[in-house]
Amino acid sequence: MSVRRHVMSVTVRDQPGALVRIAALFARRGYNIESLSVAQTHEPGLSRTTFVVTGEDAHVEQMQKQLQKLVDVIKVIDHSEGPYVDRELMLIKVAVRNPDDRVEMRQIAQDFRARIIDVARDALVFEVTGDEAKTDAFIEQMRTFGVLDLIRTGRVALPRTAPRNGAHGSNGAAGADDRTASRSRAA
Amino acid sequence: MNGAAAVLKALERQGVTTVFGHPGGAIMPIYDALYDSPIQHVLVRHEQAGAHAADAYYRASGRVGVCFATSGPGATNLVTGLATAYMDSSAVVAVTGNVPLSLIGTDAFQEADVTGVTLPVTKHNYLVKDVRDLPRVLAEAFHIARSGRPGPVLVDVPKDIQQAAFEGDFDVEIDLPGYRPTVVGNARQIRRAAEAIEAAERPVLMVGGGAQVAAEEVEAFTRLTGIPVITTLMGIGAYPGGAPQSLGMPGMHGTVTANRAISHCDLIVGAGLRFDDRVTGKLSRFAPNATIVHIDIDPAEISKLVKAHVPVVGDLRDVLPRLTELLGPLELGDWWAQLDVWKASYPERYKTDKPLVSQEVIALLARETGGDCVVTTEVGQHQMFAARLFPTNRPRTWISSGGLGTMGFGLPAAIGAAFARPGETIVCVAGDGSVQMNIQELATIYKHQLPIVIAITNNGMLGMVRQWQEMFHAQRYSEVYLADSNPDFAKLAEAYGIDGYNVFDRETAAKLVPEVLARKKPALINFVVYDSEKVFPMVPAGAGVDEMIIGDQEADEAEGVSA
Numbered sequence: 001m002s003v004r005r006h007v008m009s010v011t012v013r014d015q016p017g018a019l020v021r022i023a024a025l026f027a028r029r030g031y032n033i034e035s036l037s038v039a040q041t042h043e044p045g046l047s048r049t050t051f052v053v054t055g056e057d058a059h060v061e062q063m064q065k066q067l068q069k070l071v072d073v074i075k076v077i078d079h080s081e082g083p084y085v086d087r088e089l090m091l092i093k094v095a096v097r098n099p100d101d102r103v104e105m106r107q108i109a110q111d112f113r114a115r116i117i118d119v120a121r122d123a124l125v126f127e128v129t130g131d132e133a134k135t136d137a138f139i140e141q142m143r144t145f146g147v148l149d150l151i152r153t154g155r156v157a158l159p160r161t162a163p164r165n166g167a168h169g170s171n172g173a174a175g176a177d178d179r180t181a182s183r184s185r186a187a
Numbered sequence: 188m189n190g191a192a193a194v195l196k197a198l199e200r201q202g203v204t205t206v207f208g209h210p211g212g213a214i215m216p217i218y219d220a221l222y223d224s225p226i227q228h229v230l231v232r233h234e235q236a237g238a239h240a241a242d243a244y245y246r247a248s249g250r251v252g253v254c255f256a257t258s259g260p261g262a263t264n265l266v267t268g269l270a271t272a273y274m275d276s277s278a279v280v281a282v283t284g285n286v287p288l289s290l291i292g293t294d295a296f297q298e299a300d301v302t303g304v305t306l307p308v309t310k311h312n313y314l315v316k317d318v319r320d321l322p323r324v325l326a327e328a329f330h331i332a333r334s335g336r337p338g339p340v341l342v343d344v345p346k347d348i349q350q351a352a353f354e355g356d357f358d359v360e361i362d363l364p365g366y367r368p369t370v371v372g373n374a375r376q377i378r379r380a381a382e383a384i385e386a387a388e389r390p391v392l393m394v395g396g397g398a399q400v401a402a403e404e405v406e407a408f409t410r411l412t413g414i415p416v417i418t419t420l421m422g423i424g425a426y427p428g429g430a431p432q433s434l435g436m437p438g439m440h441g442t443v444t445a446n447r448a449i450s451h452c453d454l455i456v457g458a459g460l461r462f463d464d465r466v467t468g469k470l471s472r473f474a475p476n477a478t479i480v481h482i483d484i485d486p487a488e489i490s491k492l493v494k495a496h497v498p499v500v501g502d503l504r505d506v507l508p509r510l511t512e513l514l515g516p517l518e519l520g521d522w523w524a525q526l527d528v529w530k531a532s533y534p535e536r537y538k539t540d541k542p543l544v545s546q547e548v549i550a551l552l553a554r555e556t557g558g559d560c561v562v563t564t565e566v567g568q569h570q571m572f573a574a575r576l577f578p579t580n581r582p583r584t585w586i587s588s589g590g591l592g593t594m595g596f597g598l599p600a601a602i603g604a605a606f607a608r609p610g611e612t613i614v615c616v617a618g619d620g621s622v623q624m625n626i627q628e629l630a631t632i633y634k635h636q637l638p639i640v641i642a643i644t645n646n647g648m649l650g651m652v653r654q655w656q657e658m659f660h661a662q663r664y665s666e667v668y669l670a671d672s673n674p675d676f677a678k679l680a681e682a683y684g685i686d687g688y689n690v691f692d693r694e695t696a697a698k699l700v701p702e703v704l705a706r707k708k709p710a711l712i713n714f715v716v717y718d719s720e721k722v723f724p725m726v727p728a729g730a731g732v733d734e735m736i737i738g739d740q741e742a743d744e745a746e747g748v749s750a
């Protein structure tokens with residue numbers, strides 16, 4: 001049983017309570033979520049939730065299947081099953097105690113391709129985008145100056161290759177073969 | 188037409204003829220519309236009973252069961268019924284009234300967050316916020332309840348939505364892009380399943396509640412292959428309990444033969460079941476030598492607890508015939524020789540050296556009905572005795588709360604079954620504890636003169652709990668004694684206008700049961716039985732099925748043993 005981190009995306013219809021259902025499922029089945037982000041997609045009426053979870057593959061697969069069962073859930077993708085890109089956005093406010101700090105901080109920001117989005121006499125707010133390792137490293141660099149506040153969005157991810165229809169979002173991994181099975185039915 | 192009338196119209200269009208419910212302020216417009224509706228409403232005396240009756244209506248007929256309740260306390264009273272239906276995959280649509288939309292969220296009188304409360308115990312639920320949505324929401328609710336793995340769906344309708352003017356079309360298209368149950372099994376997986384079955388020397392078929400829709404397909408498969416069949420508590424009736432190929436029930440109170448077969452088999456075909464912990468016992472000791480072929484319509488059940496080597500996701504009505512087509516008679520001579528030895532060594536037995544015991548009462552009912560009835564049960568020892576001694580032979584005739592184990596289910600379930608299968612005799616096997624949890628429904632039975640025979644095996648105890656206390660809590664009998672304060676059940680029945688009998692001995696029992704059954708009208712028979720009986724075999728919680736305690740099922744030379 002391999003325990004790893006999984007980045008998963010859930011495409012869900014914008015229905016009242018859809019997010020509650022997802023959150024309730026996590027709570028009820030005891031899944032521990034490290035980060036969660038939700039926003040609308042380019043398709044009207046659809047939102048995408050991205051979350052990070054660490055667990056045994058079988059456990060995560062079960063979670064994927066349970067999510068898939070929710071009526072409002074259109075598609076579940078476990079990005080760890082293939083190549084994907086992911087990013088996180090962080091806003092971080094750092095104390096400026098003397099002018100030298102300010103220069104040094106600007107230099108670090110440049111190295112990290114971070115942007116300064118708010119400038120005050122005693123603080124700077126940076127916008128950092130990247131993978132988690134990068135944001136973590138940036139926080140480390142800023143600690144010496146004094147981190148006043150920060151907020152991270154949690155990861156968002158997309159598969160690298162264009163997903164084939166239903167390639168990930170099928171009824172789960174009940175054997176790769178089941179993915180090609182017809183799954184339409186008039187009641 | 189208003190929203191309330193639209194609700195009833197939508198139900199009519201779904202083919203609903205019977206609804207179980209209880210009125211109240213927030214659902215009064217719907218009850219007002221009911222006054223002019225062809226739909227028959229059965230007034231239960233507690234909403235929980237309405238939900239159980241609707242659940243049993245589905246189990247007995249395959250038609251979606253419907254129940255109504257008002258907001259707040261009415262709706263929360265449904266929760267146990269919905270949870271029971273959810274655990275046993277029963278198609279129920281519950282319609283609840285709620286306070287007007289403008290008051291929702293204000294802690295209004297009799298307001299409860301019903302969609303919130305029922306979220307974890309329903310397959311899906313809705314709060315209707317626009318009267319124009321009613322036809323679509325109700326069509327979706329029925330579709331979701333009955334398709335795929337069936338389950339309960341709740342539709343919460345605020346009072347002002349019920350009162351709002353409605354004009355609109357009931358011909359709605361169901362468009363649920365996230366809900367497409369897999370029905371047709373994958374051909375390669377079915378082929379792999381066939382190969383695994385052919386390669387096996389000691390296979391068994393295990394059928395669960397999902398097989399209730401596929402009894403013919405199960406029969407064809409077993410007839411051709413000659414495979415031994417184990418039926419879980421939920422699968423009883425999907426394959427005839429009396430058939431020679433039946434090994435009975437597995438698990439905690441399963442037969443010795445079924446549990447031995449599980450431990451010794453080299454292949455299990457699990458059809459329409461979810462390998463519940465009461466069935467498997469300790470997972471690491473469950474069927475250690477077996478290849479698992481798991482056929483189920485719910486992909487999330489595959490490898491949830493027991494790893495499936497050959498998973499097939501689909502409807503049994505599709506998968507089983509296609510699997511049968513690939514197979515021929517199996518050569519199982521040695522395996523059957525072994526199974527027959529176990530069957531012969533461990534027939535159902537119980538001692539009748541006491542005035543009256545639960546088992547003989549239940550065996551008597553089985554004999555006198557010839558199994559030609561619907562059996563509903565409450566929860567406890569009597570339920571397990573009934574599963575073993577009174578398993579029915581036809582699908583949808585065994586109605587018992589398996590997953591949730593709900594005391595109070597059996598009596599209202601009998602009502603649901605009676606409406607689902609008019610003309611059939613319903614036997615409700617009850618315990619003296621459980622039967623009191625929805626005893627008010629005697630009024631409903633009386634009113635509709637339903638042919639329900641309530642058979643209480645009255646041990647004066649919460650017997651199943653007493654058994655655990657005796658075996659695992661050092662005989663510290665804490666709060667299980669009922670006898671000193673049980674009602675006179677015969678008088679209680681009479682008070683409701685129902686024929687009631689107290690029976691203390693086997694001679695009276697033997698005479699009375701056929702008489703009462705012949706009358707085809709409501710009756711309650713209170714059999715006062717031995718108070719310290721235990722259900723055996725028993726797999727203690729946390730033990731493997733191979734570690735079952737055989738107890739009084741062990742061969743015994745003593746007098747008074749009856750098979």
Ligand SMILES: Cc1ncc(C[n+]2csc(CCOP(=O)(O)OP(=O)(O)O)c2C)c(N)n1
Binds near residue numbers: 592620
């Ligand atoms: C609603 C509910 N409460 C408690 C239990 C726990 N429980 C399981 S069996 C049982 C005893 C049932 O007693 P009775 O109906 O007399 O049946 P017996 O075991 O005596 O045959 C109890 C309390 C339950 N299953 N359901």
Ligand SMILES: [Mg+2]
Binds near residue numbers: 567619
């Ligand atoms: Mg009892």
